Amino acid sequence: MSSTTVSLNRKTMAEKTIKVFKSLFSKLTNAMLLPMIGITIFLFFWSISAASIHTSLGTFPGPGAVVKQFSSLYSEHVTEREKAVAFFERQEKRNLAKLEKNPDYVTKIRAYTGKETFFDQIITSLVTVTCGFLVAAIIAIPLGIWMGLNKRLNSALNPIVQIFKPVSPLAWLPLVTMVVSALYVSDDPMVSKSFLTSLVTVSLCSMWPMVINTSIGVSSIDSDLLNVSKVLRLRTFTHIQKIVLPASVPMIFTGMRLSFGVAWMVLIAAEMLAQNPGLGKFVWDEFQNGSSDSLARIMAAVIVIGFIGFLLDQIMLQLQRKVSWDKSSASI
Amino acid sequence: MNSLVLEENTPSVFLNISKVDMVFPTDTGGYTALKEIDLQIDKGEFISLIGHSGCGKSTVLNIVAGLYQATKGGVLLKNKEVNEPGPERAVVFQNHSLLPWLTAYQNVELAVKEIFGKTMSKGEMKEWIEYNLKLVHMDHAMYKRPNEISGGMKQRVGIARALAMQPEVLLMDEPFGALDALTRAHMQDSLMEIQNELNNTVIMITHDVDEAVLLSDRIVMMTNGPAATIGEILAVPLDRPRDRLSLAKDIEYNRLRSEVLTFLHEKQRKVENITANTVQPPPMPRKRVNAI
Secondary structure (H helix, E strand, C coil): CHHHHHHHHHHHHHHHHHHHHHHHHHHHHHHHHHHHHHHHHHHHHHHHHHHCCEECCEECCCHHHHHHHHHHHHHHHHHHHHHHHHHHHHHHHHHHHHHHHCCCCCCCCCCCCCCCCHHHHHHHHHHHHHHHHHHHHHHHHHHHHHHHHCHHHHHHHHHHHHHHCCCCHHHHHHHHHHHHHHHCCCCCCCCCHHHHHHHHHHHHHHHHHHHHHHHHHHHCCCHHHHHHHHHCCCCHHHHHHHHHHHHHHHHHHHHHHHHHHHHHHHHHHHHHHHCCCCHHHHHHHHHHHCCCCHHHHHHHHHHHHHHHHHHHHHHHHHHHHHHCCCHHHHCC | CCHHHHHHHCCCCCEEEEEEEEEEEECCEEEEEEEEEEEEECCCCEEEEECCCCCCHHHHHHHHHCCCCCCEEEEEECCEECCCCCCCEEEECCCCCCCCCCCHHHHHHHHHHHHHCCCCCHHHHHHHHHHHHHHCCCHHHCCCCHHHCCHHHHHHHHHHHHHHCCCCEEEEECCCCCCCHHHHHHHHHHHHHHHHHHCCEEEEEECCHHHHHHHCCEEEEECCCCCECEEEEEECCCCCCCCHHHHCCCHHHHHHHHHHHHHHHHHCCCCCCCCCCCCCCCCCCCCCCCCC
């Protein structure tokens, strides 16, 4: 009797362990193995087809050529940094020497004006896209809330939003460039014109998903919650702060995620034409340069652009999960 | 409006719903939902509104709450006309309507802060919030959010929030309609217990005949819409505190119960409009109308 129960227990234990292993295995397959297979097949087809495309700048780069360019981009970055350090050391020595000769000498410190490396350009792009996105959010979210609260305003502005939403950044850019040049005149500019042009273009193109999602989020708040607010006689400000904002946070964040994606896409195009020293300019300069490495370097930039876009989206997703009370809205 | 006339006619009624008509604008003119609703309620009375779905019970409640404006007639609370929502007429909504991003405590706190923020100290407010949550037996789950508690518990918090406003009138729109039968019975017992202690003036909408008889001092039965009005008012002279088990065999209780059922299922039997259909359904064996 007892031996049978023991053996039964053993059997169920063994079954359980097998089950656990199976689920672990399928999880591992889904998370690691399948993506690896996908990437391998992609690399395979890429290298095969790349070898058969001949351009005026040589054969289209395969994965190997791109990896090589990654390392050369990195070593260029390192040498450039070393040059900068050497430059400042020389400057310091010179200043000290001059001070020894003449104690009244006022030292001058000159900035290093070497060319930006690929990694500097990544940083510039990230700064530009973040600034452009923040400007867009500061305008779009309050506007969206206002439109969501006021049906008439929504009807009045909706056509404008719908018309501007699909406009390409390339169409805006000449206008933005001219307007920035005309209005942003200063002897000691805080930021360069190209930065401002890219920023404004990014804002102009990326604000619409935020406006639309915020206004939909606000206008679709459960009428029961609005009735609660009415029964409590909340003042407009308290009403927005305590009911409207938290209720529409999931939708606002969905809009912000979409907008950030648009902003990153727009940025590359804007930088190309505005000559803002970021990834877009890198691609454009390599294209104009037309060396035998250019295509591989552009392909490296493409991969980096894609990877950063993916990371930014993941960051927004985590942020959304953190602030949103409705966890189901923050799925992939 | 004719509020002046109303005051002359009825000098000292606590809550006076006076000759209320409600017409909703539609594309084809207007839809008269309510016609001549006239009801006087004393302080501390528990009133149930019962009737078939779509007869305008909720509309009556919303007018008393101030969420709707009556087309004709009006509502007077302590001889003051009601024309906007306010915390002295707290509402318990059918689907709890708690703010999902706040805990039970914070949900009640929002109401308490808004109403007593100037008159109570922080400590007093905390005590008052906890007192009300304890009243509905929710003190063990004060710091849980609505999605972490059951439907019955959510409704308890909704009631606590309404009670914490110290309303003159408590309006309940099918408060237990979405709950299962056992939970509903629990909630009814809780509500009777609270009512025993606080003796609030309550208007409650219900579909449930037993609930109406068990809880109410008077049951207001409404006719079917359009132009729904009060069909009959039934006084429930059962002693309090009431016990559902002993009442089940009580002759008076069963008489009251069958009177409500008779009203709903014979006098105001809901006739489905089949003449509108061009295709007639096949003849069916006649069914007797069962009592629920």
